[in-house]
Amino acid sequence: xxxxxxxxxxxxxxxxxxxxxxxxxxxxxxxxxxxxxxxxxxxxxxxxxxxxxxxxxxxxxxxxxxxxxxxxxxxxxxxxxxxxxxxxxxxxxxxxxxxxxxxxxxxxxxxxxxxxxxxxxxxxxxxxxxxxxxxxxxxxxxxxxxxxxxxxxxxxxxxxxxxxxxxxxxxxxxxxxxxxxxxxxxxxxxxxxxxxxxxxxxxxxxxxxxxxxxxxxxxxxxxxxxxxxxxxxxxxxxxxxxxxxxxxxxxxxxxxxxxxxxxxxxxxxxxxxxxxxxxx
Numbered sequence: 001x002x003x004x005x006x007x008x009x010x011x012x013x014x015x016x017x018x019x020x021x022x023x024x025x026x027x028x029x030x031x032x033x034x035x036x037x038x039x040x041x042x043x044x045x046x047x048x049x050x051x052x053x054x055x056x057x058x059x060x061x062x063x064x065x066x067x068x069x070x071x072x073x074x075x076x077x078x079x080x081x082x083x084x085x086x087x088x089x090x091x092x093x094x095x096x097x098x099x100x101x102x103x104x105x106x107x108x109x110x111x112x113x114x115x116x117x118x119x120x121x122x123x124x125x126x127x128x129x130x131x132x133x134x135x136x137x138x139x140x141x142x143x144x145x146x147x148x149x150x151x152x153x154x155x156x157x158x159x160x161x162x163x164x165x166x167x168x169x170x171x172x173x174x175x176x177x178x179x180x181x182x183x184x185x186x187x188x189x190x191x192x193x194x195x196x197x198x199x200x201x202x203x204x205x206x207x208x209x210x211x212x213x214x215x216x217x218x219x220x221x222x223x224x225x226x227x228x229x230x231x232x233x234x235x236x237x238x239x240x241x242x243x244x245x246x247x248x249x250x251x252x253x254x255x256x257x258x259x260x261x262x263x264x265x266x267x268x269x270x271x272x273x274x275x276x277x278x279x280x
Contacts, residue, residue: 019097019098019146019147020096020097021093021095021127021143021146022094022095023131024092024093024094024127024128024132025092025094026089026090027088027089027090027092028088028089028090029051029053029087030087035056035079035081036079037056037059037078037079038077038078039074039077039078040072040094041074041075042074042094042095042096043071043073043074043096043098044070044072044078044092044094045070045093045124045149046069046070046071046072046080046090046091046092046093047067047068047069047113047120047121047125048064048066048067048068048069048088048089048090049090049091050066050086050089051065051082051083051086051088051089052065052066052082052083052086052088053081053083053088054080054081055070055072055078055079055080055081056078056079056081057076057078057108058078061081062108064080064110067113067114067121068111068112068113069111069112069113069117069124070109070110071100071153073099073108073206074099074210075206075210076108076206078108091128093146098150099169099203099206099207100153120149120152120153123145123149123152124149127142127149130145169199169203170207170211172197172199172204172207173197173211176193176196176197176216177212177219179193179196180193180216180220180223181223184220184223184227184247185227185246185247186247187249188220188247190204190205190217193216220247221257222261224247224257225246225257225261227245227246228242228248228254228258229262229269231245232269232270232273233270233273233274239251239254239255242266243255
């Protein structure tokens with residue numbers, strides 16, 4: 001597999017409109033491709049120069065061909081697979097500072113650059129050329145090209161209303177974390193969190209996981225389990241009372257979750273906690 005990777009110069013941030021270009025790669029399948037799923041901390045923009053094959057995204061396979069444009073957000077598992085008789089050839093931009101989401105809550109976006117979308121191929125090829133040749137003031141040219149490319153992507157109706165800078169998403173996720181910490185006893189769903197943050201559900205899960213290492217619903221679950229542990233250790237409330245006081249919808253669901261998370265029942269935890277407290 002032929003791979004050429006072009007990194008910015010050490011003193012050139014190649015940052016435009018809050019989006020930073022990390023590198024550009026050119027790749028062509030040469031029958032030595034090991035297709036292994038992987039993730040990145042940045043967003044990838046991929047333009048298929050030639051050939052055909054498929055993108056495997058979160059274990060689901062999507063056909064790709066010449067002139068296809070693929071957007072893969074950070075922390076999304078993916079890999080490329082080339083057809084043997086039509087080797088894939090493509091350009092990838094690695095960008096930091098912006099994630100994309102669509103009106104169907106998809107974790108990826110694929111569209112074809114033929115016809116009226118041909119301009120996207122121009123900007124991808126131009127960025128590759130500038131990064132490869134590094135002529136005078138290439139960094140300024142790359143910044144301008146990247147700015148125009150991102151702006152034109154955001155003009156697409158499927159993207160425009162939901163593409164949010166990472167800094168703003170981080171602020172919303174921090175607010176949601178604080179909201180969960182203070183309201184974990186209430187009924188909280190992914191839909192209600194999305195409404196509070198004004199982010200769509202996919203983007204919310206993605207951004208929250210990137211920032212805190214788990215999804216908002218998993219974080220809510222952790223907060224509730226911690227609260228139940230505190231109550232088991234410090235009160236004589238019944239298991240049912242503790243389940244409801246911790247935000248669980250029923251005692252049976254609480255028992256199931258507690259056992260899965262703590263590898264013991266709530267009663268066993270209470271007994272062990274009191275034994276440890278008594279011996280200290």
